[in-house]
Amino acid sequence: MVGQAPAWRRAARLFSAPAHAPGSAALRWDLGFYLACLAFALPTALVSEFYGYRVWGHFATAAYGFGVLHSGWLLLSARTGRTPRGVLGSRWCAIAVVALVAMVLPLALLVIRRLTGVDWLITPFSWAAQPEVWVIERAADLLLHHGTPYVDVTALGRPPEVNDYTPYGPVMAVFGLPRAVFGGTPLGDALTDARWVFALAAVACVLGTLKLLKWPKVPVGAAQLALACPLTALTWAVAGPDLAIVGLLVLACALAATGRAAWSGLVLALVVSAKLIVAPAAAVLAVFVFVRRGSGRAALRRFLSALVATTIALHLPVYLVDPAAFVEHVFRFPLGMGAVRSPAASPLPGHLIAETGPVGQVAAFALVGAAAVAMLVWLVRRPPASGSDALLRVAVGLGALILLTPATRYGYLVYPLVLLGAHLAFRVAEDPAAPPAQQSAATSS
Structure with a gap:
């Protein structure tokens, strides 16, 4: 219809509608x-x-x-x-x-x-916490006492099983340290459950992001996507690590959007050193830091230096303790090449295609490669000009990766949902019509 706004603009106005919006x-x-x-x-x-x-x-x-x-x-x-x-x-x-x-x-x-x-117990109908909670708390105890969160699965004296693996980077073990240090009693175990630590980290990242953005008025639609959707609420109650990681990712984007390139690289290093699935975000933030107004090569150097130096500092000590265990847990197991095959599977397109046979597996990985190329073309032709643009590209990229990767879980879709909610909140902070206190967040250095 002539004169009608595009669908995506109408949707954006819908999500940004005021809290009191009768009619x-x-x-x-x-x-x-x-x-x-x-x-x-x-x-x-x-x-x-x-x-x-x-x-x-x-x-x-x-x-x-x-x-x-x-x-x-x-x-x-x-x-x-x-x-x-x-x-x-x-x-x-x-x-x-x-x-x-x-x-x-x-x-x-x-x-x-x-x-x-x-x-x-091998009885899911009795689990009060999902296995990732136990695994991360165990990883913290191993890190505290042995210098590595990864057990040598070849020295167990029995065939390894899925729960022997810690398919995360070394930073993830930090969330289990309170229980490793202060647990051991009913009260201590209740207060140091890793889910509380994940939740506190996520909340701290939200508050830090809002502070960097000068406390914008968050649209209700943004909160629905990022907070109230079932994947966020369910993850919060039964697991939690993905919320802490996506919170850190949003904080890294806020730091980049406000001209703090080195801090953004450092926080992003924490993200990547906890969960490799979010590593593609590094390409988006690097491009964003480079093209951001007044930034350029100097900001990109600070960003990459902090990212690389922090990542090496976090990984190298753990790797040197037991290189074979590090590679087995962090790389071989998630890729399906470990002594035990990862059970990660959900009825998402990539998994369904791969299950059709060898040709399907090749096709699934080809689709992942095609999606990566498409994202690179998007970044080059339309580099993100604002924090909201960067978040949108990260959300789309991670969403495509999660949907097309053969071994994944539907719960990972919490990443693009939270990132889309953050994208809407950043748009409000970056809106030229916003009050000066809000608008300055997008332009200050």
Whole structure:
């Protein structure tokens, strides 16, 4: 239609609609969003094989059910001309309920339930924490006492199994150090569960990012994507490492956007040294730092120097303790070349294509390569000019990698969702029409 705004601009306005938006399309979006979340949470509560997932599902069903009712009430009130006021009249009300009921409460219950000590049983219906939590806490204990978070799987005296592996970089073990140091008693174990550390790290990164951006007014749609969506809430309650990592990634982008190239490289080194899946973000941030106004080669040198030096400093001591174990855990196992094959698999396109046979495996990796080439072309032809642009490119790149890689999990989709939410928040901070205090975040050096 002539004169109609492009679909992506209409969607951006929808996500950026004000918290009190009676009669707007935003309320219809809210209703659809919480209905979709409810459709995910209810089956999870009823049929998931994992105990922690089922516990989360019950809490989340109540939280998203409230979101449906609240959004429906706001929409009905808008149509009848009765505009609600106060807390209940805000679209943020449902997000607050999701944060409390679908995130904080199930995490607290599962932490207490974990004290029964049944997590290591090969019975997913009894797990109060997903295996990555146990693995990271064990890695911290190994790092503390042996100088490496990686066990030699050839010296176990038995065939290795999946849970013997720590498929993360050495930085991930840091999140388990509180339990390794202060755990051992029921109270100590409850207070030092690695999920609390992941959650605190994620919250600290959010607050640090908002401070760097001069506290912009975060759109409700951004919070829905980054905070209230089921993948974020579920990850928060049963696992958590991905939220800490994506939080650090957003913080690295905020540092780059505000002219702190060296600090951005340092934080990105922490990210890459914790989980290699986010390594492609380095290319995006490097290009962004180079093309950012007033930056150029000097800023790029600071960024790359900090990134490379910090990465080497974090990896080299662990590598020297046991090079074979380092390679086995960090590279061979995730690539499916270890003594035990990684069980990571979800019905995503890359996995489904690879499962068709040898030709399918080649095709899946070819698609990953094609996606990488497409991203490089996008970066060269349309380099990111702002922090929001950089986040969008990282979100698209990681999303393509997760969808097309043969061995992956659907839970990793939390990365592009959180990054898209952060992209919307950065757009507000970088908006030329924003108040000076907000606008300065995008241009200060």
